[in-house]
Amino acid sequence: MSSVGVLGAGAWGTALAQMLASDGRAVKIWAREEELVDEINSAHTNSIYLPSASLSGRITATSDLAEMAALDALLVVTPAQHMGSVLAAMPSHPADLVLCSKGIEAGSGRLMNHVAKETAPDSAIAVLSGPTFAHEVAAGLPTAVTLACGGGAEQWDRLSPLIARPAFRPYYSDDVVGAEIGGAVKNVLAIACGVVDGLGLGQNARAALIARGYAEMLRFGEALGARAETLAGLCGLGDLVLTCSSTSSRNFSLGKALGEGESADTLMSDRRTVAEGAHTAPVLVKLAARQGIAMPIVTAVYDLLKGDEPKSVVEGILARPLKAEQGEAG
Ligand SMILES: NC(=O)C1=CN([C@@H]2O[C@H](COP(=O)(O)OP(=O)(O)OC[C@H]3O[C@@H](n4cnc5c(N)ncnc54)[C@H](O)[C@@H]3O)[C@@H](O)[C@H]2O)C=CC1
Numbered sequence: 001m002s003s004v005g006v007l008g009a010g011a012w013g014t015a016l017a018q019m020l021a022s023d024g025r026a027v028k029i030w031a032r033e034e035e036l037v038d039e040i041n042s043a044h045t046n047s048i049y050l051p052s053a054s055l056s057g058r059i060t061a062t063s064d065l066a067e068m069a070a071l072d073a074l075l076v077v078t079p080a081q082h083m084g085s086v087l088a089a090m091p092s093h094p095a096d097l098v099l100c101s102k103g104i105e106a107g108s109g110r111l112m113n114h115v116a117k118e119t120a121p122d123s124a125i126a127v128l129s130g131p132t133f134a135h136e137v138a139a140g141l142p143t144a145v146t147l148a149c150g151g152g153a154e155q156w157d158r159l160s161p162l163i164a165r166p167a168f169r170p171y172y173s174d175d176v177v178g179a180e181i182g183g184a185v186k187n188v189l190a191i192a193c194g195v196v197d198g199l200g201l202g203q204n205a206r207a208a209l210i211a212r213g214y215a216e217m218l219r220f221g222e223a224l225g226a227r228a229e230t231l232a233g234l235c236g237l238g239d240l241v242l243t244c245s246s247t248s249s250r251n252f253s254l255g256k257a258l259g260e261g262e263s264a265d266t267l268m269s270d271r272r273t274v275a276e277g278a279h280t281a282p283v284l285v286k287l288a289a290r291q292g293i294a295m296p297i298v299t300a301v302y303d304l305l306k307g308d309e310p311k312s313v314v315e316g317i318l319a320r321p322l323k324a325e326q327g328e329a330g
Pocket residue numbers: 008009010011012013014031032033049077078079080082086100101102103132133134135272273274275276
């Protein structure tokens with residue numbers, strides 16, 4: 001049986017390890033925090049990032065990246081901004097890397113698959129993305145994801161039996177860029193939906209924002225080579241619906257607090273968990289400008305995170321000239 005491990009013991013890495021161990025197989029997880037390695041191995045809990053879960057005894061934690069490098073396949077679940085440095089610190093890389101982080105590298109504007117390909121050129125790259133709250137996956141609730149395989153059907157044949165479980169259902173795609181853009185952009189849109197909720201603007205406004213935000217995701221994705229059908233699936237629209245309607249989303253909750261008048265600086269400096277949309281928004285604004293693509297909702301989130309006042313940002317969005325619903329203009 002092929003060996004599989006998880007790189008990163010935040011909420012999502014821990015939930016994925018629990019899901020993988022649910023058929024009784026041994027799963028290794030890499031944690032950055034030594035105290036978490038001890039806790040997972042002795043108490044079978046992760047009180048820092050996933051306190052609700054009682055973890056399988058088949059999960060063992062390590063802080064040694066060399067141990068992870070020796071496995072056949074790795075699910076990479078670090079925050080997007082740290083994926084490059086963690087992969088670079090490994091002495092070698094497994095045959096398959098499955099990227100589960102949702103974001104774009106801020107300094108370089110690179111998608112995660114580009115980061116991984118440059119750092120681990122001999123590994124085959126896949127992307128796992130979709131509507132997946134960690135606590136639900138850890139509890140064994142039914143979940144479906146896009147598993148986009150850069151190595152095509154051959155990689156899918158290797159990975160799908162390793163990853164699928166009765167309540168965890170991957171769907172095949174070969175559109176790696178589409179799967180990544182869906183997950184990265186929806187985080188920014190979830191912040192926007194939270195702002196609408198925090199300001200008490202109502203459910204009509206939220207539905208409008210989801211639909212117009214999806215149009216932004218499509219425009220941007222297609223410019224970078226993503227397929228529209230991928231973005232209409234689990235990793236795009238599916239994840240947008242989930243995270244734009246629930247305070248279980250850290251991005252949505254961040255937006256809600258912004259809408260309620262809390263300062264962006266305080267909200268960002270106080271947090272230990274990651275709200276990826278806050279890191280993606282600035283780089284997404286830059287990339288969209290470079291492509292000449294209008295992304296007014298993403299730009300509004302960027303302005304809010306810089307400290308602009310929520311009411312005036314919303315007024316700015318509503319005051320834009322009327323236009324056709326379909327087309328390139330935002
Ligand atoms: N939590 C969820 O429900 C889901 C999360 N994701 C994605 O998974 C990725 C990881 O998110 P979570 O597991 O939720 O994180 P988390 O917010 O639960 O935990 C933060 C993680 O960041 C790590 N970290 C902090 N500083 C670091 C550094 N300098 N180098 C390396 N790692 C560092 C911590 O060790 C910890 O593992 C994100 O890209 C997120 O968008 C995707 C799907 C679901």
